[in-house]
Amino acid sequence: MTITELKQVYENRLPLFKRVIENSIEAIELFLDEHKILHLGVSGRIKTFESFFEKVERKKYSEPFEQNEDFCGIRIIVFYPKDIEAIQEIIDTEFDLQDSFDKIDDLEINEFGYRSKHSIVKIKTNGWHHPTIEN
Numbered sequence: 359m360t361i362t363e364l365k366q367v368y369e370n371r372l373p374l375f376k377r378v379i380e381n382s383i384e385a386i387e388l389f390l391d392e393h394k395i396l397h398l399g400v401s402g403r404i405k406t407f408e409s410f411f412e413k414v415e416r417k418k419y420s421e422p423f424e425q426n427e428d429f430c431g432i433r434i435i436v437f438y439p440k441d442i443e444a445i446q447e448i449i450d451t452e453f454d455l456q457d458s459f460d461k462i463d464d465l466e467i468n469e470f471g472y473r474s475k476h477s478i479v480k481i482k483t484n485g486w487h488h489p490t491i492e493n
């Protein structure tokens with residue numbers, strides 16, 4: 359696939375990525391409120407084409423749209439470290455968890471950094487099963 363073709367497919371998928379971000383933020387905020395987890399904010403981002411293309415080139419993806427796992431990213435900022443595990447439980451329950459890792463493990467012993475838990479998830483194919491929302 360040429361860079362022009364790759365960019366065209368990417369741009370065609372942008373509306374889907376935007377909907378995924380909007381719907382995921384709304385759902386996560388509902389989950390946090392339901393579990394009474396105070397949070398500073400929930401935000402999202404879509405990987406830029408430039409960043410996506412650089413990753414495709416660097417990792418030599420043969421099927422870039424299937425192999426890339428981070429078109430959409432959600433950040434949840436909380437006040438207390440104890441809430442990180444509670445949020446991980448919500449993510450494990452409400453999403454199809456593919457992988458999870460703690461970025462604090464990447465820090466050297468003499469480095470200071472914020473706690474950051476990263477999860478790679480997919481939206482469950484059968485949708486969210488939220489007890490307060492009727493089907």
